[in-house]
Amino acid sequence: MGCARKRGFEGRRVGRLRLLALSLLAMFTIAACETLPLLTPTAFPAMGAAPDTATVYYVTDRTAERSGGAVRSYGHGRSASMAFGQAALSFDKLAVDFDSRLIRVRSVAEHVRFPATPLPFLRNDGLIVADQAAQAGYDAAGRDFQARVAQALRASGQDEVVVFVHGYKNDFDDALATISNIWQATGRSAVPIAYTWPADNPGLFGYFKDRESGEFSIFHLKETLRLLAEVRGLKHIQLIAHSRGTDVATSALREMIIAARAAGKDPRKVLKIDNLVLAAPDLDFDVVRQRLIAERFAPAFECITVYMNPNDGALGFAQAVNSGTRFGRLSFEDLGMTERDILNQTGNVYFIDVSGVVAPRGHSYFRENPVVLSDIVTLFRTGAPPGGPERNLSHIAANFWMLEQFPETTFEPFDR
Numbered sequence: 495m496g497c498a499r500k501r502g503f504e505g506r507r508v509g510r511l512r513l514l515a516l517s518l519l520a521m522f523t524i525a526a527c528e529t530l531p532l533l534t535p536t537a538f539p540a541m542g543a544a545p546d547t548a549t550v551y552y553v554t555d556r557t558a559e560r561s562g563g564a565v566r567s568y569g570h571g572r573s574a575s576m577a578f579g580q581a582a583l584s585f586d587k588l589a590v591d592f593d594s595r596l597i598r599v600r601s602v603a604e605h606v607r608f609p610a611t612p613l614p615f616l617r618n619d620g621l622i623v624a625d626q627a628a629q630a631g632y633d634a635a636g637r638d639f640q641a642r643v644a645q646a647l648r649a650s651g652q653d654e655v656v657v658f659v660h661g662y663k664n665d666f667d668d669a670l671a672t673i674s675n676i677w678q679a680t681g682r683s684a685v686p687i688a689y690t691w692p693a694d695n696p697g698l699f700g701y702f703k704d705r706e707s708g709e710f711s712i713f714h715l716k717e718t719l720r721l722l723a724e725v726r727g728l729k730h731i732q733l734i735a736h737s738r739g740t741d742v743a744t745s746a747l748r749e750m751i752i753a754a755r756a757a758g759k760d761p762r763k764v765l766k767i768d769n770l771v772l773a774a775p776d777l778d779f780d781v782v783r784q785r786l787i788a789e790r791f792a793p794a795f796e797c798i799t800v801y802m803n804p805n806d807g808a809l810g811f812a813q814a815v816n817s818g819t820r821f822g823r824l825s826f827e828d829l830g831m832t833e834r835d836i837l838n839q840t841g842n843v844y845f846i847d848v849s850g851v852v853a854p855r856g857h858s859y860f861r862e863n864p865v866v867l868s869d870i871v872t873l874f875r876t877g878a879p880p881g882g883p884e885r886n887l888s889h890i891a892a893n894f895w896m897l898e899q900f901p902e903t904t905f906e907p908f909d910r
Contacts, residue, residue, distance in 0.1 A: 570696070577608070735772055772801070774822040797842050809822045872884050
């Protein structure tokens, strides 16, 4: 009797483990289904006018892949030191579809290599302070980084940058292709910078390895944003994060907000972030409640826009193997009265339901779906609120909105 009961228990446990393994395998398989990185057509500018090349910038704490001593790319390993550089990309017309433009990374040039962190430190009169020589080297790298960004701003005649933080299973080239797509879609109206962390870990448990690599990268993203905000001539930062990248971004920003307030400063002036866009955020909404909403996260920005698909397939699997509703699958009905009132009172947070225009289980819609990308472009270019005539949104309730198809043109929902 006891043995039979034990075998039954073991059978149920094995069944649960198999179910977990199958869920992980399915999630890994979906995420691994790569498609060619193509320029996404938007309402503006005309795709036919897209130049053939692009130059974008990057900051990364991935390990460098070298050839003949020169950096040629970056892998999924973790580096204790940040690197800043630029990449040349091309938008190539396809012979099979002349209207489509394939995004290719042609070359990478690393310009600044920061010293590894944490910096060596000393104990001085009971206080722990950074080693002066090490700090001087780090500060010099930071000034070099800032000077190069300032030069890029002057050369482009711009006073703002757009920063992209990618999600799970994205390699270095994915990040560059996405920021070039966003940059082209916005009419090249800001200096484009991809912050690319050590994602794309292989294997069945790559999701969890990526998750911890995102946590590893938080300090480096904080330093990147701090240095950017102090660049001479830079007035505005637009920041867009996707999927697991939203956790990296919001964790870094939360810590910066707390530090600014502790120093008696206004976080909005310190950060210089006009728009914070969270696309398909892979965040536990209970965690969002306690780490962001409870900490008064929203007032630190001009505007926060969250793009959500309640049917998001990738977030569905993430929800199955984690705990709690994923933020990117949220709907108005999931909120209690108190939460609705709190979110509505902030006045600068908007939730955009994209389920009416994207593929049923779409997750990468922010960069691949023309209607979604067009709305992001409109937000960045005009700052128009959801109720304005510039944006194709219908009101659901409170600060929840539904993204609608273009009135006269319907694009196929090819996003993943």
